[in-house]
Amino acid sequence: MNNIFTKNRELTEKLGFSLLTLMTLLTIIPIIGTVIYIIAQGAPAMSWEFITGFPRDGMREGGIWPAIIGTFYLTLGTAIFSVPLGIAAAIYLSEYAADNRATRLIRLAIINLAGIPSVVYGLFGLGLFVLFLKFGTSMLSASLTLSIMTLPVIISTAEEALRAVPQSFRTVSISLGGTRWQTIRRTVLPEALPGIITGVILGLERAAGETAPILFTGAAFFLPRLPHSPFDATMALPYHLFVISTQVPEMPIQIQYGTALVLLVFVLGMNMIATFIRSRARAKRQW
Amino acid sequence: MKNKIIIENLTLQYSDGTESLNDISLDIPANATTVLFGPAGGGKSSLLRCLNRLNDLADVESVSGKILLDGENILDPKLDVIALRRKVGMVFARPVVLPFSIRGNLTYGLELAGEKRKSRHDEAVERSLKLAALWEEVHDRLDDPAIALSGGQQQRLCLARSLALEPDVILLDEPTSGLDPISTSKVENALIELKKQYTVILVPHSVQQAARTSDYAAFFLQGKLVEYASGTEIFTNPKNQRTEDYVTGRFG
Numbered sequence: 001m002n003n004i005f006t007k008n009r010e011l012t013e014k015l016g017f018s019l020l021t022l023m024t025l026l027t028i029i030p031i032i033g034t035v036i037y038i039i040a041q042g043a044p045a046m047s048w049e050f051i052t053g054f055p056r057d058g059m060r061e062g063g064i065w066p067a068i069i070g071t072f073y074l075t076l077g078t079a080i081f082s083v084p085l086g087i088a089a090a091i092y093l094s095e096y097a098a099d100n101r102a103t104r105l106i107r108l109a110i111i112n113l114a115g116i117p118s119v120v121y122g123l124f125g126l127g128l129f130v131l132f133l134k135f136g137t138s139m140l141s142a143s144l145t146l147s148i149m150t151l152p153v154i155i156s157t158a159e160e161a162l163r164a165v166p167q168s169f170r171t172v173s174i175s176l177g178g179t180r181w182q183t184i185r186r187t188v189l190p191e192a193l194p195g196i197i198t199g200v201i202l203g204l205e206r207a208a209g210e211t212a213p214i215l216f217t218g219a220a221f222f223l224p225r226l227p228h229s230p231f232d233a234t235m236a237l238p239y240h241l242f243v244i245s246t247q248v249p250e251m252p253i254q255i256q257y258g259t260a261l262v263l264l265v266f267v268l269g270m271n272m273i274a275t276f277i278r279s280r281a282r283a284k285r286q287w
Numbered sequence: 288m289k290n291k292i293i294i295e296n297l298t299l300q301y302s303d304g305t306e307s308l309n310d311i312s313l314d315i316p317a318n319a320t321t322v323l324f325g326p327a328g329g330g331k332s333s334l335l336r337c338l339n340r341l342n343d344l345a346d347v348e349s350v351s352g353k354i355l356l357d358g359e360n361i362l363d364p365k366l367d368v369i370a371l372r373r374k375v376g377m378v379f380a381r382p383v384v385l386p387f388s389i390r391g392n393l394t395y396g397l398e399l400a401g402e403k404r405k406s407r408h409d410e411a412v413e414r415s416l417k418l419a420a421l422w423e424e425v426h427d428r429l430d431d432p433a434i435a436l437s438g439g440q441q442q443r444l445c446l447a448r449s450l451a452l453e454p455d456v457i458l459l460d461e462p463t464s465g466l467d468p469i470s471t472s473k474v475e476n477a478l479i480e481l482k483k484q485y486t487v488i489l490v491p492h493s494v495q496q497a498a499r500t501s502d503y504a505a506f507f508l509q510g511k512l513v514e515y516a517s518g519t520e521i522f523t524n525p526k527n528q529r530t531e532d533y534v535t536g537r538f539g
Contacts, residue, residue: 168383172445175341176396177373177452186399191386285386 035268038260045258059222059248064259069226070139070234071266074218075208077143077230078150082207083200085147086154090196093155094162095184114152119212121149126216140230142218146207153206157199161192194281201274209267211238221247237263291317291456291486292338297352299333301345306333309510311352319502320478320487322518324494325533329507331490335458338488339375340368356456373400376449380461380492382441384433389425392433392444396452411451419447420477439470446477456486464492475500494534498522506530 053063097103125145135141165188173183211219219239227234241259244251292315299308308330315321323331336342337354340361354361361371373396385392393415394408402408412429416422421443425436433444442462449457459478463471478500481487491497497504501518506527514527525531532538 166383168379168381169385171341171344172379172383172385173395173399174344175339175372175377175379176399176448177369178396178399179369182399186395187385 035264038257038264041254041257042259042261045252045254046261050255050258051262054224055222059244060250060252060255064237064240064262066223066226067235067237067240067259068262068266070219070236071208071238071263073139073227073234074142074146074214074236075204077139078146078207079200079204081144081147082150082154082203086151086200086203087158087196089151089155090158090162091184091189094159095180095188110152110155114156116149117212118149118210119215121145122213122216124148125213130217136231137216137218137220137233138231139218139227139234142214142234142236143230145213145217146210149210149213150203150207153203154200157202158192158196161195161199162188164195165191191285194277198274198278201270201277205267205270205274208270209238209263211242214239237266289317290314291357292488293353293355294334295353295355297334297337297350297354299330299337299342299350300348301333302348303346306330307510308333308337311512313505313512313515315486315488316503317486318482318484320482320489320500321503321505322489322491322497322501323505323507324491324497325507325513326538328509330510331507332460334507335377335460335488335490337362338456338458339372339377340366341372341377343368373452374454375456375458376452376454377458378442378446378449378460378462380464382438382445382465384436384441384444387433388430389433389436389444390429392448393451396448400452411453415447415450418450418477418481419443420473420480421447437470439466439473442466442470443474443477446474450481454485456488457481459487459489461490461492463496471496494536498534506533508533 050063051068052065054065056062093103093107097106122145125141125148129135129141129144130137135144169187169191170183173187174180178186207213214236218233219236220233221243223233223235237259241256241263244259245256292313294311294313294315297308297311301307306328311330311334323334325331333342336345337350338356338361342350350362352362356371356375359366385395387395390408390412393412397408397411413422413426416425421440424440425431425444433441436444442465446457446459446462463474466474475496478487478489482502489500491500498518501521503515504518504521505515506513506521506525506529508529514521514525514530516526520526521530522534525534
């Protein structure tokens with residue numbers, strides 16, 4: 001009797017374990033498959049000229065340099081606006097804001113902001129930055145639009161990282177004659193920094209890969225030169241990929257996949273930096 | 288005997304209705320150990336946290352009365368609380384070392400106060416570690432992470448950390464509650480040395496510890512001060528029946 005009971009339990013255990021392993025594999029397979037497929041299809045296009053050259057012959061030949069530079073500038077511009085603002089807002093929400101209705105409403109708004117479809121941000125950016133503020137179709141408008149989209153990600157991950165720092169550190173620092181700001185700057189912020197940086201990179205990574213928000217605000221179909229000022233429009237990798245995949249007839253397939261591969265490396269590279277920072281900080285953490 | 292702290296009619300209420308203080312008046316002498324003891328929820332910790340205004344961080348509904356430290360009312364809203372906290376150091380029940388080196392923990396308060404001179408740092412590190420009876424154990428590894436110390440060492444580091452600021456008053460909130468008997472006796476022995484220079488106010492973690500360490504003892508019950516006298520009197524010949532019942536172990 002007892003023996004049968006034990007056997008049954010072991011069987012259930014094994015079955016459950018196998019099922020969970022299978023589910024995990026199922027989630028990984030599409031990711032690995034996509035990456036391998038894009039590498040296989042895109043690798044033949046890789047050459048010095050493809051990375052550093054300008055598109056030629058209606059984009060059917062040459063390289064994607066202006067799109068790479070454009071995406072780099074847009075990501076940088078997004079970082080300039082969204083990182084200081086996002087971290088400051090997170091510090092306010094985690095360290096200063098009283099726990100009342102207004103604060104809860106702000107938090108709810110931030111969470112909802114993260115759920116808005118990116119094309120809606122694009123339209124909003126067109127209305128506010130391009131037309132109303134007269135920044136035109138420019139890197140400035142596009143970066144600001146991407147910033148608004150990125151802010152909720154940065155604010156919520158940074159706030160979470162700050163809240164994860166033990167409350168007792170704050171109490172001790174205050175009891176040793178620290179002001180609130182000294183406590184934040186010397187104890188809370190350094191401990192939360194790896195988590196904040198991870199959130200920032202993940203937010204920027206999303207911005208780097210987005211098409212819809214820059215579609216109406218700053219992305220150019222084709223430009224024969226690199227942008228010179230924030231008020232210039234720019235080519236960008238995701239939009240360029242969209243263009244060469246749908247808008248240009250008789251497009252060589254390896255250029256499409258080559259572009260996708262470069263974008264993937266850009267985004268996965270950022271992701272890997274974030275993972276590296278996080279795992280190194282975890283190993284060093286003293287609480 | 289000089290009174291370092293004079294508490295007059297202190298009444299305190301938290302907004303969630305927990306532990307409160309009810310019309311407490313108490314004179315705390317300098318250069319002695321005064322213990323605040325009694326069952327949990329009696330108001331001992333609340334009183335401690337009034338003395339360095341750490342209660343400012345809590346949800347306090349109302350405070351009235353006066354706490355005079357060297358004649359100055361520290362409940363005055365215009366008081367410089369930062370200066371007060373440098374003058375009134377605190378050690379908590381659970382040792383909380385900051386995520387720095389041993390040295391970094393000790394110099395933290397000085398750095399906050401704007402003291403940058405390395406000679407002053409080194410002097411404070413050695414002096415405070417010796418006072419907290421930790422110097423012998425850690426002097427050759429001051430730059431190791433503080434978290435690597437044992438629990439008892441961490442608590443003595445926390446004591447040394449508040450001593451590094453050269454305060455006048457040391458508040459200790461059940462500092463040995465998580466420690467083994469050997470570490471506990473090290474902390475208690477350190478306290479005997481400390482009261483030569485400082486005013487020590489201790490919330491002990493047991494009646495036995497209260498009896499061992501007290502020069503003066505105040506018995507708290509449900510937010511009220513029941514009896515306050517010299518330690519010898521409280522623990523051998525208490526005047527109040529409830530004090531006697533508690534120290535003899537009839538309740539608590």
